[in-house]
Amino acid sequence: MAAPRANMSYRDIKQVVLDRIHNKIWAPDSLLPSETDLAEEFSSTRTTVNRALRELAEEGYLERKRKAGTRVLNAPVRKAQFAIPLVRDEISETGAEYRYALVQRAVMPAPGWLSARMNIPHGRDVLHLRCMHYAGNAPFQYEVRWIVPDSIPDVLEADFSRSGPNDWLVQKVPFTNLELSFLATKADQSVAEFLDAQAGDPIFTAERITWLRGQPVTLAKLFFAPGYRMTTNL
Amino acid sequence: MAAPRANMSYRDIKQVVLDRIHNKIWAPDSLLPSETDLAEEFSSTRTTVNRALRELAEEGYLERKRKAGTRVLNAPVRKAQFAIPLVRDEISETGAEYRYALVQRAVMPAPGWLSARMNIPHGRDVLHLRCMHYAGNAPFQYEVRWIVPDSIPDVLEADFSRSGPNDWLVQKVPFTNLELSFLATKADQSVAEFLDAQAGDPIFTAERITWLRGQPVTLAKLFFAPGYRMTTNL
DNA sequence: ATCAAAGTTATGTCTATATATATTGGCATT
DNA sequence: AATGCCAATATATATAGACATAACTTTGAT
Numbered sequence: 001m002a003a004p005r006a007n008m009s010y011r012d013i014k015q016v017v018l019d020r021i022h023n024k025i026w027a028p029d030s031l032l033p034s035e036t037d038l039a040e041e042f043s044s045t046r047t048t049v050n051r052a053l054r055e056l057a058e059e060g061y062l063e064r065k066r067k068a069g070t071r072v073l074n075a076p077v078r079k080a081q082f083a084i085p086l087v088r089d090e091i092s093e094t095g096a097e098y099r100y101a102l103v104q105r106a107v108m109p110a111p112g113w114l115s116a117r118m119n120i121p122h123g124r125d126v127l128h129l130r131c132m133h134y135a136g137n138a139p140f141q142y143e144v145r146w147i148v149p150d151s152i153p154d155v156l157e158a159d160f161s162r163s164g165p166n167d168w169l170v171q172k173v174p175f176t177n178l179e180l181s182f183l184a185t186k187a188d189q190s191v192a193e194f195l196d197a198q199a200g201d202p203i204f205t206a207e208r209i210t211w212l213r214g215q216p217v218t219l220a221k222l223f224f225a226p227g228y229r230m231t232t233n234l
Numbered sequence: 235m236a237a238p239r240a241n242m243s244y245r246d247i248k249q250v251v252l253d254r255i256h257n258k259i260w261a262p263d264s265l266l267p268s269e270t271d272l273a274e275e276f277s278s279t280r281t282t283v284n285r286a287l288r289e290l291a292e293e294g295y296l297e298r299k300r301k302a303g304t305r306v307l308n309a310p311v312r313k314a315q316f317a318i319p320l321v322r323d324e325i326s327e328t329g330a331e332y333r334y335a336l337v338q339r340a341v342m343p344a345p346g347w348l349s350a351r352m353n354i355p356h357g358r359d360v361l362h363l364r365c366m367h368y369a370g371n372a373p374f375q376y377e378v379r380w381i382v383p384d385s386i387p388d389v390l391e392a393d394f395s396r397s398g399p400n401d402w403l404v405q406k407v408p409f410t411n412l413e414l415s416f417l418a419t420k421a422d423q424s425v426a427e428f429l430d431a432q433a434g435d436p437i438f439t440a441e442r443i444t445w446l447r448g449q450p451v452t453l454a455k456l457f458f459a460p461g462y463r464m465t466t467n468l
Numbered sequence: 469a470t471c472a473a474a475g476t477t478a479t480g481t482c483t484a485t486a487t488a489t490a491t492t493g494g495c496a497t498t
Numbered sequence: 499a500a501t502g503c504c505a506a507t508a509t510a511t512a513t514a515g516a517c518a519t520a521a522c523t524t525t526g527a528t
Contacts, residue, residue: 034507045483050509050510053509065491066508067492067508068490068508070509080316080318081313082315084314089309178467179466181464183463184437184439201436204418205418228417229415230417234414244512269478269479284480298480300520301477301522302478303479
């Protein structure tokens with residue numbers, strides 16, 4: 001059991017606090033001593049204790065309110081963090097060679113569901129792309145993307161036959177807001193063919209919509225090959 | 235454009251730095267001025283600048299190394315953060331009434347795949363549960379769970395007929411490690427029946443394994459009703 | 469020329485202290 | 499009983515200065 005001693009770093013303090021929470025020395029829903037008191041107990045300063053508690057709160061163990069104090073959360077809302085790598089990097093990391101192919105490119109009026117979803121004026125032209133990402137020879141991800149060209153200079157002239165829209169957009173267009181969803185979809189005939197799956201197979205799917213200061217930028221549907229799983233440890 | 239002025243908070247500084255990154259004043263891969271210099275520019279202190287840069291690094295915009303300095307990441311590895319709420323809370327928040335039902339309870343030798351997955355001695359008895367979580371009258375989640383009773387006192391005596399193992403475990407057993415995966419599975423006959431789906435429907439599935447100081451605690455497979463999507467904004 | 473030691477420097481963290489701000493609880497007024 | 503105001507208090511954030519540590523750079527010995 002970690003015992004308070006002098007010269008404890010904020011990391012040490014975090015650990016001691018965590019231990020006490022686990023051992024119910026500070027029970028769920030109970031209040032912790034004030035930062036001042038803890039600083040004294042740990043022969044530390046309030047600044048250091050503050051950092052420890054602040055981080056534990058960020059990690060979902062504590063709840064802090066001015067004047068109200070610091071409270072132990074009864075069901076720690078542990079937060080899963082997923083890095084969202086570029087497909088290219090995700091594939092490279094497995095050691096496989098990343099390959100890309102453009103399947104289709106078209107400029108077309110925004111379909112109704114897209115207008116509604118991204119708040120685009122009805123009938124506005126959008127750029128529509130379908131691409132494949134391969135890990136070696138195996139299909140890895142099928143990408144269906146819409147890009148709103150209005151606020152993105154040059155996008156209609158960009159060449160997406162050699163590298164994907166993601167690479168291009170990351171370079172050219174920053175975004176301020178992102179909505180990311182994960183869901184399971186059923187492979188239709190076309191998706192199945194591209195991903196080397198059977199029609200009807202369950203497909204892990206990500207949908208990401210990005211905005212730049214209120215303006216819709218792009219919507220991507222990413223269909224992962226069968227067997228894909230997104231994993232995190234914490 | 236945010237212009238440096240006196241009395242900037244660490245939040246202000248974060249915003250200015252972000253703006254400069256977006257406007258390529260500090261290009262990808264380039265080095266930022268040192269904390270000391272920035273502190274001077276912002277008429278602030280190194281401590282405050284440090285917090286701003288540290289948080290931006292945590293958020294995936296910057297990379298920091300001692301002596302080497304602070305560098306702009308070219309493809310910000312934005313990190314998606316998902317809160318992992320208890321089913322109970324997730325349902326309550328929608329306004330629907332949370333209901334729970336125990337479907338099956340059994341003590342059985344660990345099947346081979348489970349032994350391998352959780353590193354349990356072959357043939358060791360484990361507690362196996364199947365439960366349903368409803369939002370109002372609609373099925374929401376079908377839970378298939380294995381619990382390793384060895385290091386968990388009383389779990390074999392616990393009553394899971396009124397409330398779920400999740401609630402119980404959260405109260406009784408802290409965990410130190412968690413592996414969380416998301417994938418798409420195909421509803422088999424049994425899952426389909428419980429979730430009011432068709433056999434073969436794509437099912438968004440979570441698999442979580444928890445450990446306590448190296449000891450396996452529990453593995454849960456959570457099958458969500460059709461239409462479920464996990465969403466986050468950032 | 470090569471490698472190891474020493475110096476330099478940017479970030480990492482701690483101490484000490486001060487001001488700011490949100491929230492609570494009590495008290496007085498309506 | 500309800501409302502509004504005020505003081506107390508815990509957290510939030512800032513300043514100033516110090517030492518620690520990692521990593522890059524230069525120097526010096528072999």
